[in-house]
Amino acid sequence: MTDILDELQWRGLVAQSTDETALRDALAEGPVTYYCGFDPTAPSLHHGHLVQLLLLRHLQLAGHRPIALVGGATGMIGDPRESGERVLNTKDTVAEWTDRLRSQVSRFLDLDGANPARVVNNLDWTGDLTAIDFLREIGKHYRLGTMLAKDTVARRLNSEQGISFTEFSYQILQGIDFRELFLRYDCTLQTGGNDQWGNLLSGVELIRKTEQSSVHVMTTPLITKSDGTKFGKTEGGAVWLDAEMMSPYAFYQFWVNAEDADVVRFLKIFTFRSRDEIAELEEAVQERPAAREAQRVLATDVTTLVHGAEATEAVITASKALFGRGDLDALDEATLAAAVHELPSVTVTAGDGVVDAIVAAGLVASKGAARRAIGEGGVYVNNAKVTSSEAELDAAAFLHGRFAVLRRGKRTLAVAESQA
Ligand SMILES: N[C@@H](Cc1ccc(O)cc1)C(=O)O
Numbered sequence: 001m002t003d004i005l006d007e008l009q010w011r012g013l014v015a016q017s018t019d020e021t022a023l024r025d026a027l028a029e030g031p032v033t034y035y036c037g038f039d040p041t042a043p044s045l046h047h048g049h050l051v052q053l054l055l056l057r058h059l060q061l062a063g064h065r066p067i068a069l070v071g072g073a074t075g076m077i078g079d080p081r082e083s084g085e086r087v088l089n090t091k092d093t094v095a096e097w098t099d100r101l102r103s104q105v106s107r108f109l110d111l112d113g114a115n116p117a118r119v120v121n122n123l124d125w126t127g128d129l130t131a132i133d134f135l136r137e138i139g140k141h142y143r144l145g146t147m148l149a150k151d152t153v154a155r156r157l158n159s160e161q162g163i164s165f166t167e168f169s170y171q172i173l174q175g176i177d178f179r180e181l182f183l184r185y186d187c188t189l190q191t192g193g194n195d196q197w198g199n200l201l202s203g204v205e206l207i208r209k210t211e212q213s214s215v216h217v218m219t220t221p222l223i224t225k226s227d228g229t230k231f232g233k234t235e236g237g238a239v240w241l242d243a244e245m246m247s248p249y250a251f252y253q254f255w256v257n258a259e260d261a262d263v264v265r266f267l268k269i270f271t272f273r274s275r276d277e278i279a280e281l282e283e284a285v286q287e288r289p290a291a292r293e294a295q296r297v298l299a300t301d302v303t304t305l306v307h308g309a310e311a312t313e314a315v316i317t318a319s320k321a322l323f324g325r326g327d328l329d330a331l332d333e334a335t336l337a338a339a340v341h342e343l344p345s346v347t348v349t350a351g352d353g354v355v356d357a358i359v360a361a362g363l364v365a366s367k368g369a370a371r372r373a374i375g376e377g378g379v380y381v382n383n384a385k386v387t388s389s390e391a392e393l394d395a396a397a398f399l400h401g402r403f404a405v406l407r408r409g410k411r412t413l414a415v416a417e418s419q420a
Pocket residue numbers: 036037038039069071074079122173174175177178196199
């Protein structure tokens with residue numbers, strides 16, 4: 001069996017760790033209990049959390065014991081971020097989002113078997129902690145100099161806005177969590193994004209001081225794109241894992257649009273494909289980039305992982321149908337709505353001319369160009385070739401009474417939406 005740390009390093013999932021040799025030995029010796037925390041700062045996890053979930057899963061598949069922590073307590077405080085002080089959410093909101101995250105993370109881990117995952121909420125041990133106990137029993141172990149030197153704190157301290165005592169204290173809460181999980185479950189490894197380094201060490205130091213034990217941390221690198229733009233930025237903000245916040249169709253599109261220069265790196269990080277499979281896909285990128293095989297594997301695997309096989313199949317069927325390789329009539333309304341959601345759109349009334357619609361949708365520059373395109377046989381409504389410049393979008397053209405898919409040539413799409 002390959003060394004799991006080697007495997008994770010090969011995948012590009014490791015940025016830094018405490019004593020690498022000791023960690024490697026610990027992972028080789030037997031099952032290690034490890035954890036990663038997720039704060040309810042939104043109703044859903046996103047692409048950044050996905051990296052952490054994959055790391056948890058890889059370690060679980062290698063026989064180790066995961067704990068996914070949801071931050072019912074830390075979510076009420078807020079991890080200091082560079083952009084400034086957070087607005088506190090109500091306790092009800094935090095509780096609701098914590099529940100949602102709990103069920104989301106559970107889907108990525110095996111809750112049964114020989115090394116089942118646990119899902120815990122840090123409110124269970126932080127909720128009843130009194131201010132006096134917090135200051136006497138925990139606060140005494142924290143040196144102000146160390147706390148102030150933490151990257152995120154230092155940056156905020158030097159910003160115009162500064163940092164509240166509330167957010168400044170966050171690192172202690174995360175330290176308490178690691179110690180609690182160490183005491184309860186013999187958890188000896190915490191993982192997280194590289195921006196979490198300071199928070200991870202908080203627990204390492206607390207456990208060293210109060211339990212005279214040494215534990216490990218390991219971080220994942222920030223995922224970057226080769227063109228320098230931010231990974232995971234879409235029109236709707238983040239790449240959400242919740243199907244209500246980002247349709248599986250849009251989710252699939254995000255991955256299938258990965259650049260050739262990024263796709264192999266993303267396959268290693270976001271899929272469970274083997275070295276051989278990835279080597280083959282790498283060759284495909286070099287030899288047949290236009291076929292986008294690697295991108296399709298990436299998008300299919302990640303969408304299947306997050307939304308399941310059935311939703312993924314529906315997405316693939318829909319995107320084929322949009323481009324004329326399948327039956328648009330067969331798509332259910334929700335799938336079709338998701339599929340046309342990101343297309344340029346024009347609102348029309350039944351009876352409007354195709355020429356006007358494709359001009360308004362931006363598929364052609366002018367009415368003259370529209371007539372020429374139709375004359376050349378390059379305009380389609382719902383995949384049927386338009387044969388006359390006089391053609392109209394009659395009521396029957398609107399799928400589910402709502403959408404007519406307009407296409408210019410092979411690839412350029414728009415949607416005409418029927419006025420309600
Ligand atoms: N601070 C982490 C979340 C977290 C919360 C509690 C923990 O014990 C660990 C991690 C983040 O913002 O991503």
